Amino acid sequence: MSATRKLGGSLRNDDGRFGLKVTAPAAILLAVLLLIPTVLTILYSLHDVPAHGRSLGPFVGLENYTIVLGSSVFWRSAWVTFLFSVGFVVLSTLFGLAMALLLNQHFIGRGLARALLIIPWATPWLMIGILWKWFADGSVGGLNAVLLMMGATTDYHDFLSDPNSALVVTIVAAVWRQASFAGILLLAGLQTLPGDLNEAASLDGANLWQRFRNITLPWLRPALVTVTVLNIIYAFLQFDVIFAMTQGGPGDATQVLSILIYRQLFGVTQIGLGSALAVILGFVALAGGLITVKLLYARGSQPA
Amino acid sequence: MKTNKNNMAGGLDRRAFLKAGGATAMAALMAPGLVGRAEAAGFTGSLDMLAWDFQPDMIKTLVGEWTAKGNPAVNLAVIPNVGYSPALQTRLRGGDAIDLYYNFAYNSQKFVDQGWASKLNGLPGVDDMVADMFESARPAYVNASGDIISAPYFSAVHMMHYNQRMLKDAGIAAAPQTLKEIYDASKTLKDKKIVDAPYVAYWVKEFCEEYLHTYLLNEGVTAFDAAGKPVFADDPKTVGVFEWWQAMYQEGLAAKSVLNTDPGKLANQMAQGEAAFFVLHHYFLTSIRALGGPESANVMQSPIGGSNFTFQIGEVLQLGAGEDAPRREAAWDLMKFYGWKDSAGKFTVFNQWAKAAGLAAPYPGFFKDPDVIAAFPDYYDLPLISKTFETGSKVVPARTLPWYPDFQARVGDVVHALLLGQATPAQTVEDLTAAANSAQKGRSL
Known part of the structure; x- marks a missing residue:
């Protein structure tokens, strides 16, 4: 008995050492790429860092945070970030789910359609921004042509010069890519759903909506949580698409926090303020993700 | 490197x-x-x-x-x-x-x-x-x-590029120079349906600061004194400039797209005959002519600001x-x-x-x-x-002061709010003054 316990302990120790060795390179890389910049950003946010970056500059405590939180520019940008995030998360999750449900059906050309789903996801964010900037252009853009053909508009409209439509179009552009990612993950989740569950429910008289609500959705909950959390993080950190399309304009209509951070850190080199903004945004994104996980799991972790 | x-x-x-x-x-x-x-x-x-x-x-x-x-x-x-x-x-x-x-x-x-x-x-x-x-x-x-x-x-010096053929068709004898003349000429061209949005300016966020100086100098106002004090706030003509900007944009005399378009596209609008006036650096005449559009050869250049200065x-x-x-x-x-x-x-x-x-x-x-x-x-x-460089233009020395890039970065948001009708001209003067003061103070958004 004692010998067995000894052997078990030794194996566990060996496993632990092996695990440590295997994960060490990744852990070191993560520390270098994530931990050090995070600590530095927090340190910068507590100092009045000179632009040249050769020293931390004078320690100012929470003064940078006080300036940021007392600025109407920050609150306006936070509101734009919130609007963008809500639109982005809701639409990309819903469209992703719709695409996954559609591509889970049997139809001719399903393989091709599934392959096409990858294309937006395989396109870099910046390219998406540039493509959509041209697509939404007021004089030569295809979006106007499409809307005219559909009868949704009677004249060409400069979407990106209008503060209301600019935000909507940037959301749609970003959703176009993210929905495909959500679709891929959710489709993977759907493919693990045993077909006999739906068949049994049909035999019991459940209609399409009831089957979707009581079988498909609960089955997809883990994948949906992952998709939603990732979408929230992508939403709060979104920069490329908006910057390529509007650079935060017109006015401050699309100036999300990441663009404000860029402007502070790299445009006017207010390193302390920019870092305080980055810390706040990081905290908000983290909190948003955690709250979502909690909410989604709180709605019953048991499949119905 | x-x-x-x-x-x-x-x-x-x-x-x-x-x-x-x-x-x-x-x-x-x-x-x-x-x-x-x-x-x-x-x-x-x-x-x-x-x-x-x-x-x-x-x-x-x-x-x-x-x-x-x-x-x-x-x-x-x-x-x-x-x-x-x-x-x-x-x-x-x-x-x-x-x-x-x-x-x-x-x-x-x-x-x-x-x-x-x-x-x-x-x-x-x-x-x-x-x-x-x-x-x-x-x-x-x-x-x-x-x-x-x-x-x-x-x-470069800021100059007025204008379509001579369009002015002639509208019965306008000479290129307009003052803000009022430009407004009146633009209105005439629009009313006579010669061109729908006659005036284009490179009003993207990053460039608004340069236009601020151009138009204020045109009205005889140097925005900052040598020490960097925002003296434009004390000059009533500043509000007049902002009223003019807002009117040009809000009344559709400038295309809505000017808030986020690039100067190459604006030059093309002049070459294609989609605009009659374009205020920007003198060398844009090269672009407009080189584009070879139907109106390229009709685009000429003239000074702006009447007897005042333009921006160098x-x-x-x-x-x-x-x-x-x-x-x-x-x-x-x-x-x-x-x-x-x-x-x-x-x-x-x-x-x-x-x-x-x-x-x-x-x-x-x-x-x-x-x-x-x-x-x-x-x-x-x-x-x-050459004459415009010598006696008809000014640089604004305050632009080289160390706090100036902070101010430059803020002008776009304020001017866009004015153009979009979200702020009054008087409010814009206040906002720009506040932006200049806080940029000088340092550490503010």
């Missing part, structure tokens, strides 16, 4: 260096134009230069010409124009030592203060370069303390902060070649830029140089541009 290191020529001892120095001095006495070339001969490594992406092949050719004269090789890096300033600052902050680089004039003093750029005082020939400039241009390169902080990369701009060359003397002297020699004259005293580089894009230099001699005169196409009224 690599970090500076002492690149004294291998085997070049002190004696040889002194000999080279003596030869330099001799050459300087005999032919002032040769000063730079002899200095560059004391350095045999290669220089690092950073430029933004405007005609990169031309830049390569120009620095190649300098190297071909027996000067050091130049490692040229070209990065996109959009986001140039953030990229440059990130590189410098990261310790990248660049010997010579393009910069925006409003960044110059800040860069010197941060130790990213050198003052040029005391460098051989620099006083001659400054003396060679239009008096109106000097405050852009020499600060109030007398420090020379940069050299010209190119200069110029982006700059910045000498890096490296302390290696021979390297620095070689970089200064390249700087002189690129931003002033070649070793033979000719405006070789500026002449090429004039040919290629209609860019100008802030030197009276440039406009008298027969090669330069030949380089500008006939459709340019070169004496008018």
Whole structure:
């Protein structure tokens, strides 16, 4: 008995050492790429860092945070970030789910359609921004042509010069890519759903909506949580698409926090303020993700 | 781009260096134009230069010409124009030592203060370069303390581009100059359905600050005094300018797209006959004509602002902060070649830029140089541009103050709010004043 316990302990120790060795390179890389910049950003946010970056500059405590939180520019940008995030998360999750449900059906050309789903996801964010900037252009853009053909508009409209439509179009552009990612993950989740569950429910008289609500959705909950959390993080950190399309304009209509951070850190080199903004945004994104996980799991972790 | 290191020529001892120095001095006495070339001969490594992406092949050719004269090789890096300033600052902050680089004039003093750029005082020939400039241009390169902080990369004056054919069709005898004349002419053109949105301005966020000066100077208002006080707030004409901006945009006399379009597209609108007026740097006439649109040949240039001033701009060359003397002297020699004259005293580089894009230099001699005169196409009224540089335009010295980039970054949001009707002209004056004051105070969003 004692010998067995000894052997078990030794194996566990060996496993632990092996695990440590295997994960060490990744852990070191993560520390270098994530931990050090995070600590530095927090340190910068507590100092009045000179632009040249050769020293931390004078320690100012929470003064940078006080300036940021007392600025109407920050609150306006936070509101734009919130609007963008809500639109982005809701639409990309819903469209992703719709695409996954559609591509889970049997139809001719399903393989091709599934392959096409990858294309937006395989396109870099910046390219998406540039493509959509041209697509939404007021004089030569295809979006106007499409809307005219559909009868949704009677004249060409400069979407990106209008503060209301600019935000909507940037959301749609970003959703176009993210929905495909959500679709891929959710489709993977759907493919693990045993077909006999739906068949049994049909035999019991459940209609399409009831089957979707009581079988498909609960089955997809883990994948949906992952998709939603990732979408929230992508939403709060979104920069490329908006910057390529509007650079935060017109006015401050699309100036999300990441663009404000860029402007502070790299445009006017207010390193302390920019870092305080980055810390706040990081905290908000983290909190948003955690709250979502909690909410989604709180709605019953048991499949119905 | 690599970090500076002492690149004294291998085997070049002190004696040889002194000999080279003596030869330099001799050459300087005999032919002032040769000063730079002899200095560059004391350095045999290669220089690092950073430029933004405007005609990169031309830049390569120009620095190649300098190297071909027996000067050091130049490692040229070209990065996109959009986001140039953030990229440059990130590189410098990261310790990248660049010997010579393009910069925006409003960044110059800040860069010197941060130790990213050198003052040029005391460098051989620099006083001659400054003396060679239009008096109106000097405050852009020499600060109030007398420090020379940069050299010209190119200069331009804001001019009115107008479609002569359209004005004639509308029964307008001469190009409008004052704000009221421009408004009336635009209204007439729109009402007569000659063109739907007659006026285009490059009203993107990053450029609003430059227009602020252009239009205020047109009305006789210099926005900041030499100490940087925002005196535009005290002048009632400022509100008038903002009322005019708002009216032009809100009444549809300017296309809605001007808030986020690029100047190339605006030039094309002029070439295609989709606009009748375009206020921007004089050299945009080259673009409009070169586009070869149905209206290109009808687009002419005239002064703006009536008897007042227009805005003179110029982006700059910045000498890096490296302390290696021979390297620095070689970089200064390249700087002189690129931003002033070649070793033979000719405006070789500026002449090429004039040919290629209609860019100008802030030197009276440039406009008298027969090669330069030949380089500008006939459709340019070169004496008018020269006169505008000399007596019809101003730089705003406060633009080189170290806090100015902060203000520059804020103007776009405020002006867009005005154009979109989200703020009144009076509120805009207040917001811009607050932006200037908080930029001077430091650390604010």
